Amino acid sequence: MGTINVSRKYTLAQKIYLYYIIKGMLINLKRFFRGLFLQENWTIQYPEQRREYSQRFRGAHFISVDKNKTENCTACFLCETVCPAECIHIIAEERPEDENTYGVWKEKKPASFDIDLLRCCFCGFCEEACPKDAIKLSRDYEMSVATRDEAIFDLNHLKREVKGRG
Numbered sequence: 001m002g003t004i005n006v007s008r009k010y011t012l013a014q015k016i017y018l019y020y021i022i023k024g025m026l027i028n029l030k031r032f033f034r035g036l037f038l039q040e041n042w043t044i045q046y047p048e049q050r051r052e053y054s055q056r057f058r059g060a061h062f063i064s065v066d067k068n069k070t071e072n073c074t075a076c077f078l079c080e081t082v083c084p085a086e087c088i089h090i091i092a093e094e095r096p097e098d099e100n101t102y103g104v105w106k107e108k109k110p111a112s113f114d115i116d117l118l119r120c121c122f123c124g125f126c127e128e129a130c131p132k133d134a135i136k137l138s139r140d141y142e143m144s145v146a147t148r149d150e151a152i153f154d155l156n157h158l159k160r161e162v163k164g165r166g
């Protein structure tokens with residue numbers, strides 16, 4: 001396999017950094033004085049204030065459920081297969097008959113369904129691939145966690161009754 005040389009030549013100003021340090025400080029100073037005298041705010045008082053995100057924003061995943069609270073997922077593995085980050089892990093099992101009381105017959109169900117959000121790049125491929133409209137990306141952007149384990153969303157965490165994108 002060949003290699004790509006990504007090295008490049010730096011100018012003297014780039015080598016001694018000084019020019020760029022001063023340039024950065026001047027930008028900060030400009031922002032500081034504009035905020036002070038012109039009341040231009042570059043930050044918001046989160047969480048009291050929130051930014052408006054685009055309707056196309058892709059946030060935390062969820063698995064939609066039907067009126068019977070049964071997840072629409074049929075454990076077909078399409079989302080897991082298409083995921084470029086390989087962050088979806090599904091274990092399938094047969095769905096008991098009493099879980100098919102509403103709607104279309106679903107032969108299989110996920111015994112477990114995990115998404116590792118630390119690996120996910122929120123491309124939305126899983127949502128596009130799903131034939132059951134089961135996995136969706138919400139507009140929820142509050143996904144901070146304290147440990148790596150908490151970033152793995154399981155089925156209980158993912159199941160949600162929704163209208164639209166939620």
Ligand code: SF4
Nearest residue numbers: 083120121123124126
């Ligand atoms: S949004 Fe993309 S990277 Fe994230 S789970 Fe879905 S397919 Fe994988």
Ligand code: SF4
Nearest residue numbers: 073074076077079130
């Ligand atoms: S979420 Fe959709 S694509 Fe993924 S396994 Fe379930 S039914 Fe298949």
